Amino acid sequence: MSPTVYVPRDSSALSLGAGAVAEAIAAEAARRGIDLRLVRNGSRGMFWLEPMVEVESARGRIAYGPVAPADVPALFDSGFPAGGEHRLSLGLTEEIPYLKRQERLTFARVGIIDPRSLDDYLAHGGYRGLARALSMPAEKIVEEITESGLRGRGGAGFPAGIKWRTTQQAAARQKYVVCNADEGDSGTFSDRMIMEGDPYALIEGMTIAAVCAGANQGYIYLRSEYPHALRALNEAIGAAYRRGYLGEKIAGGSHTFNLEMRLGAGAYICGEETAMLESLEGKRGMVRYKPPVPAIAGLFGQPTIVNNVISLATVPIIIERGGAFYKDYGMGRSRGTLPIQLAGNVKRPGLVEKAFGVTLRDLVEDYGGGTSSGRPLRAVQVGGPLGAYFPASMLDLPMDYEAFAANKGIVGHGGVVVFDDTVDLARQARWAFEFCAIESCGKCTPCRIGSTRGAEVLDRLASAGGRAAAIGLLRDLCDTLTYGSLCALGGLTPLPVLSALRHFPEDFGLSRSEVAWTG
Amino acid sequence: MDENKNGFDRVAVEAIAAGLKERPGALMLILREVQDRFGYIPRESVPIIAHALNLSRAEVHGVVTFYHDFRSAPPGRNVIRLCRAESCQAMGAVALAEHVRARLGVGFGETTGDGAFTLEPVHCLGNCGCSPAMMLNDELHGRVSPARFDELLAGRNDGGR
Numbered sequence: 156m157s158p159t160v161y162v163p164r165d166s167s168a169l170s171l172g173a174g175a176v177a178e179a180i181a182a183e184a185a186r187r188g189i190d191l192r193l194v195r196n197g198s199r200g201m202f203w204l205e206p207m208v209e210v211e212s213a214r215g216r217i218a219y220g221p222v223a224p225a226d227v228p229a230l231f232d233s234g235f236p237a238g239g240e241h242r243l244s245l246g247l248t249e250e251i252p253y254l255k256r257q258e259r260l261t262f263a264r265v266g267i268i269d270p271r272s273l274d275d276y277l278a279h280g281g282y283r284g285l286a287r288a289l290s291m292p293a294e295k296i297v298e299e300i301t302e303s304g305l306r307g308r309g310g311a312g313f314p315a316g317i318k319w320r321t322t323q324q325a326a327a328r329q330k331y332v333v334c335n336a337d338e339g340d341s342g343t344f345s346d347r348m349i350m351e352g353d354p355y356a357l358i359e360g361m362t363i364a365a366v367c368a369g370a371n372q373g374y375i376y377l378r379s380e381y382p383h384a385l386r387a388l389n390e391a392i393g394a395a396y397r398r399g400y401l402g403e404k405i406a407g408g409s410h411t412f413n414l415e416m417r418l419g420a421g422a423y424i425c426g427e428e429t430a431m432l433e434s435l436e437g438k439r440g441m442v443r444y445k446p447p448v449p450a451i452a453g454l455f456g457q458p459t460i461v462n463n464v465i466s467l468a469t470v471p472i473i474i475e476r477g478g479a480f481y482k483d484y485g486m487g488r489s490r491g492t493l494p495i496q497l498a499g500n501v502k503r504p505g506l507v508e509k510a511f512g513v514t515l516r517d518l519v520e521d522y523g524g525g526t527s528s529g530r531p532l533r534a535v536q537v538g539g540p541l542g543a544y545f546p547a548s549m550l551d552l553p554m555d556y557e558a559f560a561a562n563k564g565i566v567g568h569g570g571v572v573v574f575d576d577t578v579d580l581a582r583q584a585r586w587a588f589e590f591c592a593i594e595s596c597g598k599c600t601p602c603r604i605g606s607t608r609g610a611e612v613l614d615r616l617a618s619a620g621g622r623a624a625a626i627g628l629l630r631d632l633c634d635t636l637t638y639g640s641l642c643a644l645g646g647l648t649p650l651p652v653l654s655a656l657r658h659f660p661e662d663f664g665l666s667r668s669e670v671a672w673t674g
Numbered sequence: 675m676d677e678n679k680n681g682f683d684r685v686a687v688e689a690i691a692a693g694l695k696e697r698p699g700a701l702m703l704i705l706r707e708v709q710d711r712f713g714y715i716p717r718e719s720v721p722i723i724a725h726a727l728n729l730s731r732a733e734v735h736g737v738v739t740f741y742h743d744f745r746s747a748p749p750g751r752n753v754i755r756l757c758r759a760e761s762c763q764a765m766g767a768v769a770l771a772e773h774v775r776a777r778l779g780v781g782f783g784e785t786t787g788d789g790a791f792t793l794e795p796v797h798c799l800g801n802c803g804c805s806p807a808m809m810l811n812d813e814l815h816g817r818v819s820p821a822r823f824d825e826l827l828a829g830r831n832d833g834g835r
Contacts, residue, residue: 167804170816202803202816339798341759347800379743380799382812417699418706420741423797437701437727439740455698498802499764505803527765536760540797570802574764586763590797596740 157190158236161209161216163266165198165351166383167344172223173206179224180208183231191236197352199266200506201253209248212238218245253522258484259508260492261469262345265352270387273394276355282400284471288363289408291474293323296367300470302478304490309335309426309463310538310567311643312489312556318460321450322368325458330370332361332412332460333435333453334467336377336384337419337426340539342570345494346464348506350377350384353468354391358414360467362405363474364460365412373414374454376431379421388416423540423594427642428461430596441596442642463568465494486512489555489566499536499572502527509554516550519573530575534659536583538567540590541647543654544580563654563674565647580659585613587651591644601636602645608632609652616663626665630672681748682716691726701727701737705744714745750785750792752830754778755809758795761802766819770806773820777827790831 162177163169177193184191198205199218207220208230217238219230226243233241245251259265268275276282288296301316322330334357338346349357361373377385392414395401403411422440424430429443432454453459469491473481482490489511495518497504502524507513515535519525526532534544543564545552552558559566574583591606609632615625633649640646656663657673690707694700701723708719715738724734738744756774758767771782778786778793785792801807804816810826818826 166799166814167801167816170801170804170807170814200803205804338800341757341798342761342802343798344800344802380796380809383814417702420702420706420743421796422741434702435699437699437703437737439737496802498761499805504805540760570761572761572764572802578764583760583763586760590759594797 157192159192159194159211160236161194161196162206163198164195164270164383165205166347166381167202168198168205168207169383171202171205171221175224176206176208176222176227179227183227184236187231189231189236194269195271196268197265197270197348198506199248199254200262200348201251202504203502204245207245208235210236210238214238214247216248218248218251219243220245253503253505253507257508258492258510260472260481260484261349261356261465261494262353262506262508263472264356265348265506268353270352270354271390271394273355273391273398273400276353280475281355281471282359282406284474285359285362285366285400285406288366288474289406289410293367293369296363296474297323299474299478300367303473303481304478304485304488305466305469305473305481306489306556307463308465308469308493308568309428310340310565312566315462315466318450318462319364319367321448322370322458322460325451327458329372329455330368330458330460331454332364332368332370332373333432333449333462334361334373334375335426335428335431335461335463336375336381337431338381338464338568339378339423339426340541340568340570342498342536342572343496343539343568344498345496345506345569347381347384348494349464349468350381351387354384354387355395356468356471357388357464358391358395358401360470361414362400362412363470364462364467366405366408366410368458368460370460371411371413373412374417374435375414376417376419376425376435378419378425385416385418392416422596423590424596424642424644427644430642432459432461439596441598442644444641465568484510486510486553486555487557489557493554493566493569495554495569495571497523497571497573500526500528500575501573511555512553514551514553515545515571518554518571519550523573526573526575528575528577530577532573533576533578534574534580534583536572536574536651537570538565539570540587541565541643541650542567542570543650544574544583544658545654546658549658563657564650580655580662581613581617584652584655584663585610587648587655588613591648595644599639599641599645601639602641602648605632605636605640605645606648609636609648613652616665626669626672681712682718683712684718684722686711687716687719687722688726691723695726701729701734705738705741709744712748714748717746747785750789752790752811753792753794753809755794755796755799756782757797757799757801757805757807759798761798762806765805765817767806770818770820770823774823777824791827
């Protein structure tokens with residue numbers, strides 16, 4: 156049997172040269188007359204080892220990395236297609252501690268299967284969730300999702316079961332399922348990895364949502380910055396149609412579900428669900444007033460289930476194994492697992508799926524191995540550009556929606572960005588306002604104007620005169636943004652700003668007592 | 675005639691609009707297609723699209739100008755999209771941006787005098803495990819140091835393909 160070699164087609168792996176590595180392996184195999192089966196898998200999510208190549212062996216898959224095209228002839232010399240030893244050998248992939256200690260439910264197949272192959276998906280448990288859903292009444296599907304405790308993984312953490320129940324019970328001839336794939340938070344890439352590494356999981360999750368709600372049309376709103384995810388999803392959707400998993404009478408049942416890709420156009424605000432719906436309707440991505448909620452009046456005014464990629468891609472395993480199985484993971488009111496993304500200045504960046512409750516220290520030190528610069532860690536920002544900056548002294552915080560809220564932060568979409576001691580938190584705080592100003596949709600005044608005024612006030616804080624007045628203004632301004640903004644962009648921009656002030660006053664030239672008001 | 679110096683082609687825009695106008699939420703689809711065709715949204719295409727969709731020109735203009743992706747002028751032969759967001763900041767993106775601006779002699783949103791490179795900012799390319807990140811045309815790159823940037827640039831300094 157010809158050996159099987161895996162070289163990721165994940166964007167990050169490609170950005171480090173995986174494409175050239177795949178070409179070099181194919182060329183070298185041809186030169187040596189070796190008949191190789193080359194699979195372009197997703198990434199295992201250990202980016203410091205990318206491009207990471209794997210080969211199938213009798214003992215399991217064996218990894219090599221990071222591989223450069225120039226390493227390829229020597230790899231062949233050492234017999235790597237049969238798992239031979241080489242200085243780049245990493246041993247059995249599944250035994251690499253970073254991977255072995257994870258609890259991969261949503262990411263169970265990512266990096267393992269050929270993401271373009273529906274047969275591979277089926278061979279690894281794919282579409283079992285849909286099969287079960289088709290045998291259940293809609294109310295029972297809602298019950299399983301509710302029982303699982305699944306909360307929106309896009310960032311807001313709203314219970315998915317409530318959204319589903321609302322849309323399922325709404326009376327309308329036309330309903331929609333929309334996937335929010337506008338993953339714009341810096342430090343996050345889990346949506347992208349799923350879409351590139353296991354696109355059928357997302358399609359299956361959306362199909363289950365459609366069956367549950369009685370929706371016959373779905374859209375995936377994908378950010379334009381993800382061309383590889385677009386290709387992977389388009390191919391998967393095409394194959395799902397050809398094999399009867401999309402279209403009329405899906406999977407031999409009585410339901411019709413059509414699914415279409417739609418591209419964003421570089422607007423962070425379109426990750427806000429109502430702005431995304433406006434954009435899908437072909438308009439400016441302006442945030443809508445709520446109520447009505449999208450579950451009742453969403454896309455084109457019709458009841459719409461809107462969920463993030465990770466939420467929807469987690470649905471198949473919940474329906475297949477049952478809500479109780481999923482709920483068994485996690486802590487408090489944060490149930491299940493969270494695909495956490497380690498990014499920024501970290502030695503071992505990557506994707507770590509763990510049950511809620513894992514601490515920042517476990518993540519940043521044990522998994523991440525500290526900073527990549529080797530300098531002391533000074534801050535982590537969790538939850539994207541609207542998330543709080545925490546100092547090294549707070550690394551014992553567990554990943555848990557409530558624990559983060561109690562510490563004036565957010566879990567968000569699970570991105571953890573590490574900074575070393577060269578970071579200037581005053582500059583990061585100013586950036587938070589600048590970013591808000593760049594990306595504000597402009598509908599509500601606090602966000603549209605407050606973001607620019609905020610940057611100005613921080614500049615005044617940095618100058619010697621009028622510091623006390625500037626602090627008073629900043630305090631008022633942050634209150635106005637927090638309580639007066641229409642959506643989370645304006646509403647949460649004070650989080651990075653105030654957390655920077657609270658934990659790092661010295662960067663602003665302030666004393667602890669001058670920032671006591673930040674809480 | 676229908677072709678002007680910026681490559682605007684009335685017939686092509688009309689065909690794009692006619693082909694997509696019945697689709698739900700057609701305007702975004704049409705604008706994407708127009709930009710894919712011309713590299714930007716020619717001003718002259720706005721009334722044509724507005725007419726096809728029975729919208730006002732102001733509505734179409736409003737959508738064009740809302741989204742960062744839609745350009746109002748043709749880009750250079752190569753487009754560099756440099757990530758400026760937090761994860762890349764943590765890995766030296768601010769210094770990299772300084773280097774890139776000095777190297778190209780242009781700021782964000784500008785095109786070099788020879789038309790070879792347009793520099794655009796982007797906020798996250800989803801490559802935060804390999805920061806700093808940038809896109810050179812359709813290619814994503816990770817761990818882009820100033821030296822690595824210069825190498826990539828040298829590979830594309832084609833003067834005019």
